[in-house]
Amino acid sequence: MINIQYSNKGTPYVMASELYNILGIEMPLGEWFPSILEYGFVENEEYSLLKIEITLPNGIPTFQDDWAVRLDMAKHIAMIQKTETGKQIRQYLIDLDKQITNGAYLSHVQMSALFDLCEILGYFTVQETAEQQHFNYFIQENDKKNWWKYRADVLGFSKEDLEIVLTELGKKYKNQRQALYHYDRYELIKVAVVDLLMAMGRTKEYATNVSKFAKGIAERVKPSIYDDSKMSIDFKSNKQKEIINNLKTGKSGLLQSF
Structure with missing residues (x-):
């Protein structure tokens, strides 16, 4: 219905121009949006001014004002219109906001972070850290x-x-991590993501939903999963070592989008 974009920090927003077009506003965008601001919305908290480069009919490039609008503000704007389309937009944004809040909807930034995390969460030492x-x-x-x-x-x-379960499978193991490895090795990735997110204070629902995405990614990319705690040679790449070190020290940029 409307395109949801994300800031570098992972904050979801919509463009004022797209909201304007979908709502079918008749007055010019440059007049309409400033009139909306009279309701008391706060710049750089609820919206931000952007300069969008466009090309005029004569081929000369110029810049046009547009605004990045946070979802809560977009919901208010849709409600203000008092039209059927406005109601539909508001309900769509409410439903989407719920999915974002509980981790059932992830941005491309978050999905990319999960791909990187899956590369290192297969190591038992990293799982233990989480x-x-x-x-x-x-x-x-x-x-x-x-x-x-x-x-x-x-x-x-x-x-x-x-x-x-392991008794029925006839598998022997020394600890829970080994048991999970025998039962479903990609479940270890899922568990590690739950640990990381809940250590950040995220809810059980959010952590569980995101961990399901992570397990699905792991099942596709098939990262190495093994006990590296007693290995004399470290086969991790420099990138993996950097990510692991950042996770251990709490400086992981990968987790900031969650």
């Missing part, structure tokens, strides 16, 4: 003795569940 960060976040406000019960609720399975 789990430790999640644990550290959890015990800030909870008793650590409740960690495994909480973790089972978040992940949707418990240690006992894995024991039953």
